[in-house]
Amino acid sequence: MTTSVRWQDAVLGAAGTGGLFLLWELASRSGLVSTNVFPAPTTAIIGTLQTVPLADILGHVWTSLGRIFWGFALGAVLGTVIGIASGWYRALGVLTRPLIELLRPIPPLAWIPLAIIWFGLGEPSKVFVIFLGAFFPIVTSAYRGMIGIDPALLRVGQTMGLRGPMLLIRVAVPAAMPDLATGIRIGWGLSFGVLVAAELIAADRGMGFMIMNARQLGDVDVIVFGIILIGAINLITDYAIGAVIRRRIGRWHAI
Protein backbone atom coordinates (compact mmCIF):
# COMPACT_ATOMS: atom_id res chain seq x y z
CA MET A 1 0.00 0.00 0.00
CA THR A 2 2.79 2.36 0.93
CA THR A 3 4.52 1.64 -2.37
CA SER A 4 1.43 2.43 -4.42
CA VAL A 5 0.92 5.67 -2.49
CA ARG A 6 4.53 6.57 -3.20
CA TRP A 7 3.96 5.84 -6.86
CA GLN A 8 0.90 8.01 -6.91
CA ASP A 9 2.83 10.80 -5.25
CA ALA A 10 5.67 10.47 -7.73
CA VAL A 11 3.30 10.52 -10.71
CA LEU A 12 1.47 13.53 -9.30
CA GLY A 13 4.74 15.34 -8.66
CA ALA A 14 5.98 14.64 -12.16
CA ALA A 15 2.66 15.79 -13.59
CA GLY A 16 2.94 19.07 -11.70
CA THR A 17 6.45 19.76 -12.96
CA GLY A 18 5.56 18.66 -16.49
CA GLY A 19 2.45 20.82 -16.43
CA LEU A 20 4.45 23.88 -15.48
CA PHE A 21 6.92 23.25 -18.30
CA LEU A 22 4.01 22.79 -20.68
CA LEU A 23 2.46 26.10 -19.61
CA TRP A 24 5.81 27.80 -20.02
CA GLU A 25 6.25 26.25 -23.43
CA LEU A 26 2.76 27.32 -24.53
CA ALA A 27 3.11 30.84 -23.12
CA SER A 28 6.30 31.33 -25.05
CA ARG A 29 5.14 29.70 -28.29
CA SER A 30 1.83 31.55 -28.38
CA GLY A 31 3.70 34.84 -28.19
CA LEU A 32 2.33 35.67 -24.73
CA VAL A 33 5.91 36.01 -23.49
CA SER A 34 8.65 37.28 -25.77
CA THR A 35 11.10 34.56 -26.80
CA ASN A 36 13.88 37.13 -26.61
CA VAL A 37 13.29 37.56 -22.90
CA PHE A 38 12.10 34.15 -21.82
CA PRO A 39 12.37 31.44 -24.48
CA ALA A 40 10.43 28.20 -24.24
CA PRO A 41 12.41 25.37 -22.63
CA THR A 42 12.67 23.45 -25.91
CA THR A 43 13.81 26.61 -27.73
CA ALA A 44 16.46 27.23 -25.10
CA ILE A 45 17.74 23.65 -25.13
CA ILE A 46 17.78 23.27 -28.91
CA GLY A 47 19.19 26.76 -29.38
CA THR A 48 22.03 26.11 -26.94
CA LEU A 49 22.91 22.72 -28.37
CA GLN A 50 23.13 24.35 -31.80
CA THR A 51 25.42 27.17 -30.74
CA VAL A 52 27.52 25.68 -27.92
CA PRO A 53 29.49 22.46 -28.57
CA LEU A 54 28.43 19.63 -26.29
CA ALA A 55 32.04 19.13 -25.16
CA ASP A 56 32.07 22.73 -23.87
CA ILE A 57 28.86 22.20 -21.93
CA LEU A 58 30.15 18.98 -20.41
CA GLY A 59 33.42 20.75 -19.63
CA HIS A 60 31.54 23.42 -17.68
CA VAL A 61 29.55 20.78 -15.82
CA TRP A 62 32.71 18.83 -15.04
CA THR A 63 34.52 21.91 -13.73
CA SER A 64 31.57 22.82 -11.52
CA LEU A 65 31.25 19.30 -10.18
CA GLY A 66 34.96 19.23 -9.40
CA ARG A 67 34.73 22.43 -7.38
CA ILE A 68 31.64 21.36 -5.54
CA PHE A 69 33.17 17.98 -4.84
CA TRP A 70 36.22 19.45 -3.13
CA GLY A 71 34.36 22.20 -1.32
CA PHE A 72 31.65 19.88 -0.16
CA ALA A 73 34.01 17.06 0.81
CA LEU A 74 36.08 19.47 2.88
CA GLY A 75 33.00 20.94 4.50
CA ALA A 76 31.47 17.54 5.18
CA VAL A 77 34.60 16.06 6.72
CA LEU A 78 35.46 19.09 8.86
CA GLY A 79 31.83 19.71 9.75
CA THR A 80 31.31 16.12 10.81
CA VAL A 81 34.52 15.91 12.82
CA ILE A 82 34.13 19.27 14.55
CA GLY A 83 30.40 18.80 15.14
CA ILE A 84 30.84 15.34 16.64
CA ALA A 85 33.86 16.33 18.72
CA SER A 86 32.05 19.43 20.02
CA GLY A 87 29.07 17.32 21.00
CA TRP A 88 31.22 14.68 22.70
CA TYR A 89 33.80 16.76 24.53
CA ARG A 90 31.88 19.29 26.56
CA ALA A 91 34.77 21.72 26.90
CA LEU A 92 35.31 21.79 23.15
CA GLY A 93 31.60 22.39 22.61
CA VAL A 94 31.67 25.36 24.95
CA LEU A 95 34.57 26.72 22.92
CA THR A 96 33.24 26.14 19.41
CA ARG A 97 29.52 26.69 19.75
CA PRO A 98 29.48 30.50 20.11
CA LEU A 99 31.95 30.81 17.26
CA ILE A 100 29.86 28.64 14.98
CA GLU A 101 26.65 30.42 15.97
CA LEU A 102 28.33 33.73 15.22
CA LEU A 103 29.56 32.75 11.77
CA ARG A 104 26.67 30.55 10.69
CA PRO A 105 24.13 33.28 9.79
CA ILE A 106 26.61 35.03 7.49
CA PRO A 107 25.71 34.12 3.90
CA PRO A 108 28.65 32.26 2.33
CA LEU A 109 28.50 34.70 -0.58
CA ALA A 110 29.47 37.55 1.73
CA TRP A 111 32.83 35.83 2.02
CA ILE A 112 33.58 36.00 -1.69
CA PRO A 113 35.49 39.30 -1.67
CA LEU A 114 37.60 38.13 1.24
CA ALA A 115 38.07 34.73 -0.39
CA ILE A 116 39.41 36.42 -3.51
CA ILE A 117 41.86 38.48 -1.47
CA TRP A 118 42.97 35.43 0.49
CA PHE A 119 43.07 32.86 -2.28
CA GLY A 120 43.12 34.86 -5.49
CA LEU A 121 40.84 34.28 -8.44
CA GLY A 122 41.76 30.63 -8.91
CA GLU A 123 40.09 27.49 -7.74
CA PRO A 124 40.77 27.75 -3.98
CA SER A 125 38.58 30.83 -3.53
CA LYS A 126 35.58 29.01 -5.05
CA VAL A 127 36.27 25.83 -3.15
CA PHE A 128 36.45 27.90 0.03
CA VAL A 129 33.08 29.52 -0.48
CA ILE A 130 31.47 26.18 -1.35
CA PHE A 131 33.12 24.73 1.73
CA LEU A 132 31.39 27.35 3.86
CA GLY A 133 28.06 26.45 2.29
CA ALA A 134 28.50 22.81 3.27
CA PHE A 135 30.28 23.24 6.58
CA PHE A 136 27.76 25.15 8.67
CA PRO A 137 24.67 23.01 8.17
CA ILE A 138 26.74 19.88 8.64
CA VAL A 139 28.61 21.00 11.74
CA THR A 140 25.38 22.22 13.31
CA SER A 141 23.40 19.06 12.65
CA ALA A 142 26.26 16.80 13.71
CA TYR A 143 26.42 18.71 16.98
CA ARG A 144 22.66 18.59 17.46
CA GLY A 145 22.69 14.89 16.73
CA MET A 146 25.32 14.31 19.39
CA ILE A 147 23.55 16.43 21.99
CA GLY A 148 20.26 14.68 21.32
CA ILE A 149 21.49 11.13 21.83
CA ASP A 150 19.27 9.14 24.16
CA PRO A 151 21.40 8.90 27.33
CA ALA A 152 20.03 5.40 27.88
CA LEU A 153 21.93 4.21 24.80
CA LEU A 154 25.18 5.56 26.22
CA ARG A 155 24.44 3.91 29.56
CA VAL A 156 23.87 0.60 27.83
CA GLY A 157 27.14 1.03 25.99
CA GLN A 158 28.88 1.64 29.31
CA THR A 159 27.34 -1.40 30.91
CA MET A 160 28.69 -3.36 27.96
CA GLY A 161 32.15 -2.21 28.94
CA LEU A 162 32.57 0.59 26.39
CA ARG A 163 34.17 3.84 27.36
CA GLY A 164 35.94 6.80 25.78
CA PRO A 165 36.58 6.65 22.05
CA MET A 166 35.02 3.20 21.71
CA LEU A 167 31.75 4.42 23.20
CA LEU A 168 31.91 7.35 20.79
CA ILE A 169 32.50 5.20 17.72
CA ARG A 170 30.22 2.30 18.50
CA VAL A 171 27.30 4.10 20.11
CA ALA A 172 27.34 7.89 19.85
CA VAL A 173 28.25 8.30 16.20
CA PRO A 174 25.71 5.79 14.87
CA ALA A 175 23.07 7.31 17.13
CA ALA A 176 23.79 10.78 15.71
CA MET A 177 23.71 9.51 12.13
CA PRO A 178 20.14 10.52 11.20
CA ASP A 179 20.77 14.14 12.17
CA LEU A 180 24.11 14.12 10.41
CA ALA A 181 22.48 12.74 7.26
CA THR A 182 19.97 15.59 7.27
CA GLY A 183 22.81 18.06 7.62
CA ILE A 184 24.71 16.49 4.74
CA ARG A 185 21.72 16.80 2.48
CA ILE A 186 21.08 20.41 3.42
CA GLY A 187 24.80 21.12 3.07
CA TRP A 188 24.86 19.68 -0.42
CA GLY A 189 21.95 21.85 -1.53
CA LEU A 190 23.52 24.93 -0.04
CA SER A 191 26.97 24.36 -1.49
CA PHE A 192 25.35 23.83 -4.87
CA GLY A 193 23.67 27.19 -4.66
CA VAL A 194 26.87 28.84 -3.52
CA LEU A 195 28.81 27.21 -6.34
CA VAL A 196 26.88 28.93 -9.09
CA ALA A 197 27.04 32.27 -7.36
CA ALA A 198 30.79 31.94 -6.90
CA GLU A 199 31.21 31.10 -10.55
CA LEU A 200 29.10 34.05 -11.58
CA ILE A 201 31.59 36.38 -9.97
CA ALA A 202 34.98 35.13 -10.95
CA ALA A 203 35.54 32.14 -13.19
CA ASP A 204 36.40 31.26 -16.73
CA ARG A 205 34.73 27.87 -16.63
CA GLY A 206 31.78 26.23 -14.94
CA MET A 207 28.03 26.39 -15.19
CA GLY A 208 27.81 29.75 -13.43
CA PHE A 209 30.37 31.17 -15.85
CA MET A 210 28.43 29.73 -18.79
CA ILE A 211 25.35 31.67 -17.71
CA MET A 212 27.24 34.88 -16.97
CA ASN A 213 29.11 34.69 -20.24
CA ALA A 214 25.82 34.20 -22.11
CA ARG A 215 24.43 37.31 -20.48
CA GLN A 216 27.31 39.34 -21.87
CA LEU A 217 26.66 37.83 -25.28
CA GLY A 218 22.93 38.42 -24.91
CA ASP A 219 22.21 34.73 -25.48
CA VAL A 220 19.03 34.12 -23.50
CA ASP A 221 18.81 30.53 -24.71
CA VAL A 222 22.04 29.59 -22.98
CA ILE A 223 21.00 31.39 -19.79
CA VAL A 224 17.73 29.48 -19.59
CA PHE A 225 19.43 26.27 -20.58
CA GLY A 226 22.05 26.80 -17.87
CA ILE A 227 19.37 27.36 -15.24
CA ILE A 228 17.56 24.18 -16.24
CA LEU A 229 20.85 22.28 -16.26
CA ILE A 230 21.78 23.45 -12.75
CA GLY A 231 18.36 22.47 -11.46
CA ALA A 232 18.54 19.07 -13.12
CA ILE A 233 22.02 18.26 -11.83
CA ASN A 234 21.13 19.37 -8.32
CA LEU A 235 18.01 17.20 -8.48
CA ILE A 236 19.92 14.14 -9.64
CA THR A 237 22.76 14.49 -7.15
CA ASP A 238 20.39 15.21 -4.29
CA TYR A 239 18.38 12.15 -5.21
CA ALA A 240 21.54 10.06 -5.32
CA ILE A 241 22.61 11.27 -1.87
CA GLY A 242 19.12 10.64 -0.56
CA ALA A 243 19.19 7.13 -1.99
CA VAL A 244 22.53 6.38 -0.34
CA ILE A 245 21.23 7.70 2.99
CA ARG A 246 18.03 5.67 2.72
CA ARG A 247 20.07 2.60 1.95
CA ARG A 248 22.27 3.15 4.96
CA ILE A 249 19.75 4.16 7.60
CA GLY A 250 16.32 3.98 5.95
CA ARG A 251 15.42 0.63 7.46
CA TRP A 252 15.78 1.69 11.04
CA HIS A 253 15.10 5.40 10.77
CA ALA A 254 12.05 6.86 9.09
CA ILE A 255 13.23 9.69 6.87
Added chain:
Amino acid sequence: MADPARSDVAPSKIEICGVSKRYATDDPDTPLVLDNINLAIGDNEFVTLVGRSGCGKTTLLNIIGGLVESTHGDVKVNGRTVSGPGQGKGMVFQQHALFPWLTALQNVGFGCRNKGVHKAERDQIAHQLIELVGLHGFEDKYPAELSGGMQQRVAIARALATDPEILLMDEPFGALDELTRLEMQDELLRVWSAHKKTVVFVTHSISEALVLSDRVILLAARPGRIRREFPIPFPRPRKRTDPQMIALYDDIWKSLA
Protein backbone atom coordinates in the same frame (compact mmCIF):
# COMPACT_ATOMS: atom_id res chain seq x y z
CA MET B 1 14.60 -24.81 40.62
CA ALA B 2 13.12 -23.29 43.71
CA ASP B 3 15.22 -23.46 46.80
CA PRO B 4 13.81 -21.24 49.49
CA ALA B 5 16.78 -21.71 51.77
CA ARG B 6 19.33 -20.76 49.13
CA SER B 7 19.60 -17.11 50.02
CA ASP B 8 20.42 -18.01 53.60
CA VAL B 9 23.12 -20.48 52.68
CA ALA B 10 24.85 -18.94 49.69
CA PRO B 11 27.72 -16.50 50.28
CA SER B 12 27.10 -12.84 49.47
CA LYS B 13 27.51 -11.99 45.83
CA ILE B 14 26.74 -8.34 46.28
CA GLU B 15 27.42 -6.42 49.47
CA ILE B 16 26.00 -2.96 49.89
CA CYS B 17 27.71 -1.32 52.84
CA GLY B 18 26.44 1.95 54.28
CA VAL B 19 25.56 3.44 50.90
CA SER B 20 24.22 6.99 50.94
CA LYS B 21 23.58 9.26 48.01
CA ARG B 22 23.07 12.99 47.75
CA TYR B 23 22.92 14.41 44.25
CA ALA B 24 24.22 17.93 44.88
CA THR B 25 27.31 16.88 46.80
CA ASP B 26 28.49 20.44 47.50
CA ASP B 27 25.28 21.38 49.29
CA PRO B 28 24.77 19.49 52.57
CA ASP B 29 21.19 20.82 52.82
CA THR B 30 19.92 18.89 49.82
CA PRO B 31 18.06 15.82 51.01
CA LEU B 32 19.62 12.40 50.84
CA VAL B 33 18.29 10.18 48.08
CA LEU B 34 19.60 7.13 49.87
CA ASP B 35 20.47 6.97 53.54
CA ASN B 36 22.79 4.27 54.84
CA ILE B 37 21.67 1.27 52.83
CA ASN B 38 23.05 -2.07 54.00
CA LEU B 39 22.15 -5.17 52.08
CA ALA B 40 23.75 -8.48 51.23
CA ILE B 41 22.57 -10.38 48.18
CA GLY B 42 23.42 -14.03 47.75
CA ASP B 43 24.76 -15.82 44.73
CA ASN B 44 21.96 -16.61 42.26
CA GLU B 45 19.49 -14.84 44.46
CA PHE B 46 16.60 -12.95 42.88
CA VAL B 47 16.04 -9.79 44.89
CA THR B 48 13.42 -7.17 44.14
CA LEU B 49 13.55 -3.58 45.28
CA VAL B 50 10.06 -2.20 45.79
CA GLY B 51 9.00 1.25 46.84
CA ARG B 52 7.18 4.39 45.89
CA SER B 53 8.52 6.83 43.34
CA GLY B 54 11.40 8.78 44.81
CA CYS B 55 12.53 6.07 47.22
CA GLY B 56 15.84 5.84 45.37
CA LYS B 57 15.45 2.29 44.11
CA THR B 58 16.69 3.16 40.63
CA THR B 59 19.56 5.17 42.10
CA LEU B 60 20.53 2.19 44.24
CA LEU B 61 20.45 -0.06 41.20
CA ASN B 62 22.60 2.36 39.24
CA ILE B 63 25.08 2.50 42.11
CA ILE B 64 25.30 -1.30 42.11
CA GLY B 65 25.72 -1.12 38.33
CA GLY B 66 28.55 1.38 38.67
CA LEU B 67 26.73 4.01 36.61
CA VAL B 68 26.25 6.34 39.57
CA GLU B 69 28.74 6.95 42.38
CA SER B 70 27.60 6.77 45.96
CA THR B 71 28.27 9.72 48.25
CA HIS B 72 29.16 7.45 51.16
CA GLY B 73 29.68 3.73 51.47
CA ASP B 74 30.43 1.27 48.73
CA VAL B 75 29.19 -1.75 46.87
CA LYS B 76 31.24 -4.91 46.64
CA VAL B 77 30.74 -7.62 44.07
CA ASN B 78 32.59 -10.85 44.86
CA GLY B 79 34.33 -8.91 47.60
CA ARG B 80 35.69 -6.30 45.19
CA THR B 81 34.52 -2.70 45.27
CA VAL B 82 32.53 -1.65 42.23
CA SER B 83 34.39 1.12 40.42
CA GLY B 84 32.46 1.41 37.18
CA PRO B 85 29.98 -0.16 34.79
CA GLY B 86 30.58 -3.38 32.94
CA GLN B 87 32.66 -6.00 34.73
CA GLY B 88 30.12 -8.79 34.71
CA LYS B 89 27.06 -6.67 35.41
CA GLY B 90 24.36 -6.78 32.76
CA MET B 91 21.64 -4.14 32.87
CA VAL B 92 18.12 -3.91 31.47
CA PHE B 93 16.32 -0.60 31.57
CA GLN B 94 12.66 0.38 31.54
CA GLN B 95 13.02 1.83 28.09
CA HIS B 96 14.50 -1.08 26.20
CA ALA B 97 17.30 1.20 24.94
CA LEU B 98 18.08 -1.06 22.03
CA PHE B 99 20.43 0.35 19.43
CA PRO B 100 18.01 1.35 16.67
CA TRP B 101 20.63 0.94 13.93
CA LEU B 102 21.26 -2.70 14.77
CA THR B 103 19.05 -5.69 14.08
CA ALA B 104 17.77 -7.84 16.95
CA LEU B 105 20.62 -10.27 16.36
CA GLN B 106 23.25 -7.53 16.22
CA ASN B 107 21.86 -5.93 19.36
CA VAL B 108 22.18 -9.22 21.22
CA GLY B 109 25.71 -9.71 19.87
CA PHE B 110 26.78 -6.15 20.72
CA GLY B 111 28.41 -6.88 24.06
CA CYS B 112 30.28 -9.90 22.69
CA ARG B 113 31.63 -7.81 19.86
CA ASN B 114 33.08 -5.37 22.37
CA LYS B 115 34.79 -8.24 24.11
CA GLY B 116 36.36 -9.27 20.83
CA VAL B 117 34.41 -12.49 20.39
CA HIS B 118 34.66 -13.66 16.78
CA LYS B 119 31.69 -13.22 14.54
CA ALA B 120 30.88 -16.91 14.17
CA GLU B 121 30.85 -17.49 17.92
CA ARG B 122 29.07 -14.22 18.53
CA ASP B 123 26.32 -15.11 16.09
CA GLN B 124 25.97 -18.53 17.65
CA ILE B 125 25.53 -17.03 21.13
CA ALA B 126 23.11 -14.43 19.80
CA HIS B 127 21.06 -17.03 17.93
CA GLN B 128 20.81 -19.18 21.05
CA LEU B 129 19.63 -16.27 23.16
CA ILE B 130 17.17 -15.08 20.53
CA GLU B 131 15.79 -18.60 20.60
CA LEU B 132 15.71 -18.58 24.40
CA VAL B 133 13.63 -15.42 24.55
CA GLY B 134 11.26 -16.78 21.92
CA LEU B 135 12.15 -14.49 19.03
CA HIS B 136 13.12 -17.06 16.45
CA GLY B 137 12.42 -15.58 13.01
CA PHE B 138 12.89 -11.99 14.18
CA GLU B 139 16.68 -11.97 14.15
CA ASP B 140 16.97 -9.53 11.27
CA LYS B 141 14.28 -7.12 12.39
CA TYR B 142 15.23 -3.68 13.60
CA PRO B 143 13.93 -2.54 17.02
CA ALA B 144 11.42 -0.19 15.38
CA GLU B 145 9.89 -3.22 13.65
CA LEU B 146 9.29 -5.08 16.94
CA SER B 147 6.52 -4.75 19.53
CA GLY B 148 7.23 -3.44 23.03
CA GLY B 149 7.37 -6.94 24.52
CA MET B 150 9.67 -8.19 21.79
CA GLN B 151 11.97 -5.21 22.23
CA GLN B 152 12.27 -5.95 25.92
CA ARG B 153 13.00 -9.62 25.15
CA VAL B 154 15.83 -8.50 22.91
CA ALA B 155 17.10 -6.22 25.67
CA ILE B 156 17.13 -9.14 28.12
CA ALA B 157 18.90 -11.37 25.62
CA ARG B 158 21.43 -8.60 25.01
CA ALA B 159 22.13 -8.28 28.73
CA LEU B 160 22.62 -12.06 28.98
CA ALA B 161 24.90 -12.35 25.95
CA THR B 162 28.11 -11.51 27.75
CA ASP B 163 27.12 -14.02 30.43
CA PRO B 164 27.28 -11.57 33.33
CA GLU B 165 27.13 -12.94 36.86
CA ILE B 166 24.73 -10.20 37.85
CA LEU B 167 21.66 -8.95 36.08
CA LEU B 168 20.35 -5.55 37.13
CA MET B 169 16.86 -4.77 35.90
CA ASP B 170 15.27 -1.36 36.27
CA GLU B 171 11.51 -1.70 35.88
CA PRO B 172 12.07 -3.67 32.70
CA PHE B 173 8.39 -4.39 32.20
CA GLY B 174 7.10 -1.04 33.43
CA ALA B 175 6.30 0.28 29.97
CA LEU B 176 4.47 -2.85 28.81
CA ASP B 177 0.75 -3.54 28.85
CA GLU B 178 -0.57 -5.83 31.59
CA LEU B 179 -0.85 -9.00 29.51
CA THR B 180 2.58 -8.66 27.97
CA ARG B 181 3.91 -7.89 31.39
CA LEU B 182 2.58 -11.14 32.91
CA GLU B 183 3.95 -13.03 29.94
CA MET B 184 7.35 -11.42 30.33
CA GLN B 185 7.48 -12.29 34.04
CA ASP B 186 7.04 -15.99 33.22
CA GLU B 187 9.53 -15.59 30.40
CA LEU B 188 12.11 -14.04 32.71
CA LEU B 189 11.73 -16.86 35.24
CA ARG B 190 12.18 -19.39 32.45
CA VAL B 191 15.33 -17.60 31.24
CA TRP B 192 16.60 -17.25 34.79
CA SER B 193 16.17 -20.98 35.42
CA ALA B 194 18.19 -21.69 32.28
CA HIS B 195 20.92 -19.14 33.05
CA LYS B 196 21.24 -18.77 36.79
CA LYS B 197 22.22 -15.23 37.70
CA THR B 198 22.11 -12.99 40.68
CA VAL B 199 19.26 -10.65 39.83
CA VAL B 200 18.42 -7.30 41.34
CA PHE B 201 15.07 -6.21 40.00
CA VAL B 202 13.45 -2.83 40.54
CA THR B 203 9.69 -2.53 40.28
CA HIS B 204 6.81 -0.73 41.88
CA SER B 205 4.48 -3.63 41.31
CA ILE B 206 4.11 -5.72 44.46
CA SER B 207 2.57 -8.62 42.58
CA GLU B 208 5.45 -8.63 40.11
CA ALA B 209 7.90 -8.75 43.01
CA LEU B 210 5.96 -11.61 44.63
CA VAL B 211 5.89 -13.75 41.49
CA LEU B 212 9.54 -13.26 40.68
CA SER B 213 11.75 -12.94 43.67
CA ASP B 214 13.37 -14.83 46.51
CA ARG B 215 13.30 -11.71 48.60
CA VAL B 216 11.49 -8.39 48.43
CA ILE B 217 13.24 -5.34 49.83
CA LEU B 218 10.81 -2.59 50.66
CA LEU B 219 12.30 0.88 50.48
CA ALA B 220 10.87 3.98 52.15
CA ALA B 221 11.22 7.39 50.56
CA ARG B 222 12.82 10.70 51.52
CA PRO B 223 15.41 9.66 52.34
CA GLY B 224 15.49 6.27 50.65
CA ARG B 225 16.10 3.57 53.23
CA ILE B 226 15.23 -0.07 53.74
CA ARG B 227 11.96 -0.33 55.57
CA ARG B 228 11.45 -4.08 55.63
CA GLU B 229 12.52 -7.31 53.98
CA PHE B 230 10.15 -10.06 52.95
CA PRO B 231 11.51 -13.48 52.07
CA ILE B 232 9.23 -15.21 49.57
CA PRO B 233 9.59 -18.87 50.44
CA PHE B 234 7.09 -20.27 47.92
CA PRO B 235 8.24 -22.60 45.17
CA ARG B 236 8.03 -21.43 41.57
CA PRO B 237 6.03 -21.27 39.39
CA ARG B 238 3.87 -19.31 41.75
CA LYS B 239 0.19 -18.77 41.40
CA ARG B 240 -0.76 -15.14 41.69
CA THR B 241 -4.04 -16.17 43.32
CA ASP B 242 -2.48 -18.38 45.99
CA PRO B 243 -3.96 -17.34 49.41
CA GLN B 244 -0.48 -17.23 50.95
CA MET B 245 0.67 -14.92 48.18
CA ILE B 246 -2.35 -12.69 48.71
CA ALA B 247 -1.65 -12.56 52.45
CA LEU B 248 1.93 -11.54 51.77
CA TYR B 249 0.75 -8.98 49.25
CA ASP B 250 -1.45 -7.41 51.95
CA ASP B 251 1.43 -7.46 54.37
CA ILE B 252 3.73 -5.62 51.95
CA TRP B 253 0.99 -3.23 50.98
CA LYS B 254 0.39 -2.31 54.63
CA SER B 255 4.09 -1.72 55.18
CA LEU B 256 4.15 0.51 52.14
CA ALA B 257 1.27 2.67 53.32
